[in-house]
Amino acid sequence: MIKVNTEDFPWHPGMTVRALLDEKLFTFRHIIVRVNGEFVPEEDYEKQLIQDGDDVLVLHLMAGG
């Protein structure tokens, strides 16, 4: 299990940041991802692995509307 934006979410071996975004249906492009507080650049989404127990923050940057 991992935390995504403070809530529990199932983890599986080999889960990358990209896979997590796909599973969460986070399709908005304008986001910031931090894993255990560390910023993950967009070019690393495909290769950055998420470990069981990680705390992931996916900030959607839209406060406009």
Next chain:
Amino acid sequence: MGTILKDYSYTPAKVKRGYSGKSLYINVSDLSIEQKEITDFMKEKFTGGKGFDLWYLWHAVTPETRWDSPENEIVMSVGPIGGITQYAGTGKTLVCSISPLTDMPIDSNVGGYFGPLLKFSGWDAFELQGKSEKEILIFIDGNNGRIQIEEAEDLPEDAHLLAEELTKKYAENEDDMVNISVVCTGSVAKHAYMGMLNFSFYDPRRKVCRFKQAARGGLGTILHDKKVKALVVKYRGVKPNLNDAADISTINKVGVKYHKEMHDLDHKQNKMRQIGTANTIMIMSQYDLLPTRNFQMGGDPETVKISPQVFIEEWLTQGLHDGCWYGCTMSCAKCADHFLLTTGPYAGQRVTVDGPEYECAAGLGANLGVFDPQAILEENFYCDTYGIDLISFATCTAFIMECYQRGQITREQMGGLDLRFGNSQAVLELMHLMSRGEGFGKIAGLGIRKLKKVFVEEFGADPQLLQDIGMEVKGLEYSEYAHKESLAQQGGFAMAIKGPQHDEAWLIFMDMVNKQLPTFEDKANALYYFPMFRTWFGLVGLCKLPWNDIVPADNYKTDSPAKVPEHVQNYVDLFNAVTGRNIDKEELIIQSERVYQFQRVFNVRMGKGERKDDYAPYRSLGPVTREEYLSRQELYDKQLRDFQQLDPETMDLDEKIAATRRYREDQYEQLMDAVYRRRGWTENGIPTPERLKEIGMDLPELLEVIEPKL
């Protein structure tokens, strides 16, 4: 054309540090024209824009004034930064009046050239009062210092024709047409409470008049009631430092930095330069936020048919500059050119359609169950030229459609219109009827609050159901975001001062997706900061879009990326550079709060502005119907378990709906308590004297209004 009824000469005041120092007052009852001084007190307490509007409006009206009272005013002002050409989104005018929909002050912001050209013609603000006996138009010649009031018989009703005719009339030649801006409404304004104001700007590449709208709250209806067909301003000679900025070098520097961001990052971020605000249509659907079929659902698989890509590839002209004021590199005012109309009085003609903006595609599209880009563009065109606030129209029509489909009203009661979801031809026919003031079109133009009464009293509809599904607060229709799962946004809409419009706060991602606002206090804090911050744009002449529809590449490194700190600093720098003052970020918020609290007290003065006025229809808070509950059953059942320790397995559907409703309504009450505390209001929503004193707004006339309510 038109007999001249009044010819008035003046010496145009030169703008100094962002202000001309003068405002224009015209009373169309007796055709009197006056100049007023913009005082230091006004600048200190109200800054400009909406602040000036509300201050003048306060002194024009009484608690008994209604929208069609002669003393009601339409007031407009662009603010001190308005009209600079070095930064994006700097031509916004704020318009205020007592609304026919809400019976209290409405404010609406609008692009186009009118506000800046008015200021450069010598006027920081413009008050229009009275009622004319004949149809008239008012022409302000800012170069020659002349104001003429003319008879305006036999002019076209609809905006695209009227603006073109007046632009040609007052321009000396084709090159001069960019120096003209027209404010007008359209044929709907005489029949409906949701008439809006079009503000024109001439597009020399397309050779057409384009429009932006002061859409909300029936401002066009008021203009028509005053028998003012149009306001026209002409000013030739726009150049970079007409505001006489104190520090032009800082303005240039901040502007260049911002334009580089737009150039380098927009295509990777929101694509504002390709599609404008409609870039979010698919995103909203994917995140369950696109209001669909009267806000019942938050999206639909058919949304793909009206996706940004469809509009970009098949409908919207690409590669042209589409700013609604000089220097706006965001350039989001997109157009469908050579669009062939298929219905109504202009069927068979090819026109330029300004849009669709997000609200149009969401409201006239998904919320009506219409997933046809061509139909949306045709609706868009007719809303603009008829002068209809498309948000009120869309939300109101969605309500009518649901009432019809739930058997609350019949086809016969709608004069034979088959207003089922998805029937775009019936939607267009409703618009055409509204423009002619015929049949059900005239009834629909009343707006949801009054329609609920008609449907219950005359058609025998269920009052509780209509209260639950009629998406209005304070008499104003909701703008187009589904938000059942964001408590903060429920408050952002229903506790907005003028009514449920998202220009005060859009907190759905922060709250529902990012989970950055877990407590009532967190939500209340956001419902303090964002409205106060966004109010500021309307005080100084800025568009809100450049704030956060593009962000610096390193924005993620900041402590509060949602606030886009670098852009906030840009705004502080721009204000100081124009005015020569020395505010900081904290003072910026105080400037806003002075006007925000003033507007709340104004509402109180008009018999509104209390807790009773801040309640949302239940469709905003949770699932009204079985279908809505079932569409998110897994989520709602989980919430029964997690939040109320109930076992959904032992409950039938109606019990689950009732338990969810009790819980959510209680949550909303708690949110109201927290927000009122944070905003410095009593439990009944009245600003306290202590809070007014803290921000320097303990003015005797305000205290006189609130003291009986404490």
